[in-house]
Amino acid sequence: MTYRVLVCDDDPAIARAIGIYLRSAGYEALEAHDGLEALELCRSQTIHLVIMDIMMPGMDGMRATEILRQTQNIPVIMLSAKSEDVDKIDGLTVGADDYVTKPFNPAELMARVKSQLRRYTALGGMQKESADSVYRTGELVVDDNAKTVTVDGEPVSLTPREYGILCFLTRHAGQVFSISQIYEAVWNEPAYNPGNTVAVHIRRIREKIEINPKEPKYLKVVWGIGYKMEKLHPKQLG
Numbered sequence: 001m002t003y004r005v006l007v008c009d010d011d012p013a014i015a016r017a018i019g020i021y022l023r024s025a026g027y028e029a030l031e032a033h034d035g036l037e038a039l040e041l042c043r044s045q046t047i048h049l050v051i052m053d054i055m056m057p058g059m060d061g062m063r064a065t066e067i068l069r070q071t072q073n074i075p076v077i078m079l080s081a082k083s084e085d086v087d088k089i090d091g092l093t094v095g096a097d098d099y100v101t102k103p104f105n106p107a108e109l110m111a112r113v114k115s116q117l118r119r120y121t122a123l124g125g126m127q128k129e130s131a132d133s134v135y136r137t138g139e140l141v142v143d144d145n146a147k148t149v150t151v152d153g154e155p156v157s158l159t160p161r162e163y164g165i166l167c168f169l170t171r172h173a174g175q176v177f178s179i180s181q182i183y184e185a186v187w188n189e190p191a192y193n194p195g196n197t198v199a200v201h202i203r204r205i206r207e208k209i210e211i212n213p214k215e216p217k218y219l220k221v222v223w224g225i226g227y228k229m230e231k232l233h234p235k236q237l238g
């Protein structure tokens with residue numbers, strides 16, 4: 001299978017260069033030069049991953065990613081000249097899965113593309129899982145065969161990273177994990193200052209599964225240690 005990657009950057013030279021790197025790595029590459037054009041391509045074609053520049057005229061990458069996340073969970077790698085933590089957090093908050101700062105090392109960017117696609121295909125149901133892979137706590141159900149999540153019988157739409165975190169914690173409901181442990185289990189790479197990254201994803205998950213994210217019943221913080229998924233029976237929920 002050949003994966004199709006959409007590169008969205010208002011600088012045609014950068015988009016073209018990334019496209020060359022992608023094709024050299026065996027991917028199919030499409031180009032867009034603003035957020036609206038990227039969204040139209042995502043609607044009209046099968047896209048497996050988006051590399052999205054943040055600063056663009058018209059619709060910027062943040063807004064385009066936010067809109068994309070309303071209908072699709074394909075991986076998004078943000079690309080920006082900015083390197084401040086607040087910009088990274090903003091990108092993760094709107095639904096990005098990774099963040100690369102310009103100027104970037106082409107080999108690093110391709111490694112991140114490969115990692116995101118590998119995780120996306122695995123979490124998207126393209127690989128078979130063992131039969132006994134339905135995890136439940138209270139009215140939260142994670143079916144790791146179908147890669148689906150429901151709360152009170154209602155489906156919940158998650159990005160691949162969000163699903164990975166939720167599945168990991170639900171599979172080990174009742175256990176407390178540090179931020180580094182969560183990062184290494186889900187990202188499958190060493191954790192280097194992962195606090196903000198994990199916290200942003202946790203907040204997004206809570207917004208999707210909790211009635212009141214500020215007073216979560218499922219995904220709890222254990223101050224000074226990390227996070228855990230509560231081990232609940234249905235009768236414990238009000």
